[in-house]
Amino acid sequence: MFYIPVAFTFSVLISAIYGNPIHKRVDQIIDLSTQPWENACGEAGGGDLCNSLSVSGFGFLLAAADPCAQQNASDSMIDLAKKLNHHREMIRLTQIFAQQPRNSNTGQAVPYCQIPPRNHELNGLYQCQFESVNFQNFEGNLKPGSPGTIPYGLTAPVNPPGSCYANPSGPIPDGVQLVTITQNPGVDNVSGSSTNGNDTLSATTSYAAAPTANPASNHSPGNPNDGDDGSATAFISSAKGASFTSWTSLRSTLVRGAHH
Template sequence: MVQFSLVLLCLIASGVQCVPLKKRIAQSIPAATAKWEQICNAAGGGLQCNQMSVAAFSTLLAAPDPCDQQNSADQMIDLAKKLGNNAQMIQLAQIFRQQPRNTPTSLSVPYCQKAPKNAELEGLYQCQFASANPKLFVGGVTVGQPGTIPFGLDAPLSTPGSCPASPNAAVPDGAQLVDITQNPGGGGKGDGKKDGKKDGKKDGKKDGKEDGKKDGKKDEKDEKPAKLAPTVAQPAMAAPDLSTFRLQNGKDAQAQNALFATLNKNSECTLGEQACINNNYAQCVNGKFVTTKCAKSLSCFALPLVNRPGTSIACTTSADATDRITASGTTGGITGNGTAAPPPSKAPATPTPATDSLTTIGGGFQLQNGKDAQSLNASFTKISKDAPCTCEGFTLF
């Protein structure tokens, strides 16, 4: 009935096109930097690896600024250069830079409009998910307006939704680009760049950048694709019997969350210890906890691992944390005593089943959906029956 009514209104409004409301396209954001973090740890990055990984994948949510993803990729490359100019870390950062971002109401996500810090990211921009409207961007902005054309280009993409790593098509909804290709397709190579891009490069380059590229770039181009796939894709260990440790992982995560609730920044700690303090990620430095704020709408939790014994500490939604602990077979909520999850999100009444995709952050989409609805309702007050719109088809949900 809802679908029929929308189509009928579109047909009645002669000369006026209709914009349907579509569901939000989300993904398992931790997967976007998991392989980079693995290589970073192997290269000796230590605590910086997880901290930078969490900060980076959080930029794939709907709320962050269009340039936050590029800024995080720059930081990932900065660390790679400190760790012996690690070619695999640089390549994975290039691919992360092009990972599609979550999109409310299935609209395309605006592109960053400034040059990156590192030459390896020049000419790179995020793909869009396949179901994202190629003609309309978040905020109702039409193609051709500011933010709808990648930085350095002077015309819309000939293949809407594509990026250098996926030049022929957008990325399937919810998929990870790093699982599709190991070739970033560009980044500081100079192919296909416009005059405006060259000017931006002059402004953004540092004196020593060209020398660094000459020393490490040639070998990197030839060897990275061949080396990366077997090194990154190979599992760290064979998958054991899941039934032997999942329940214990859930209990351990509950115990950690209960302990974290008693800590503050002045609590005693040992070097390298990690925790969650006041919903923020914390690590022990010189006998004191140093906290790092989670991204907007996320909080810090201890979470049960899915494929091996142990727990991890990450920024996610309270609903997702509850889902993961419940899926382990453990009862009692996040802290083991039935205490309601910390803000900002409320856990759903029915937990999701336990699967290997439990790293998905999608369990916390309710809050963002509410914000998206508020934004739409506010925009509706400014629209008249004569306002231009497009008719793309309808989704009943």
């Protein structure tokens, strides 16, 4: 005789009564998302900040993180890349990380950030979604079109659902790192009509302006008043007061927590 587990039968019954699907948790090995960036950062001379920004960045891929936490971490990664002579590889890898799908505890799509980034290199970028999430329900039981379900700068839901500029054809296979399937962040498609069918960025959207060179009297190499000596030295030195000894243990904790 074939027996159906009572717990499973009960969950199916409840689902049928209330019309709610049985949710599947969707996650990933989060520390793989920033490893290429951390390697490039180390080669560029970023020192301890490479690991600290890497750990804080991938930690924001965990479920329940603030919708803008991933973007904020990406801004910090771009900041360091600029201090390291505008390191192009670090910037490119950050643009891909900014579009990495985030974990979902409920199997629902993850809401998008609703504010612009600080760095123009991230303008218009938003995370892809994993392919098995429910695109008709966002976390918080939001329906497509509700606040938070359309990325900042767009005026219509993402199409195809789950896509992003780095992967315009659709969502990402569950648990896969975007950086392993593309090396092109797709930023060339952001300012015009996108190739993934997304609505064009709103003409009325005001993004942070691209940085311009400051007058030499206010921002020059070695100027003690501008907080930047023209290299990564001042940026890294400014963080010397912070302790990085805990980052290794924090990394282990976050990686273990990737499945919670």
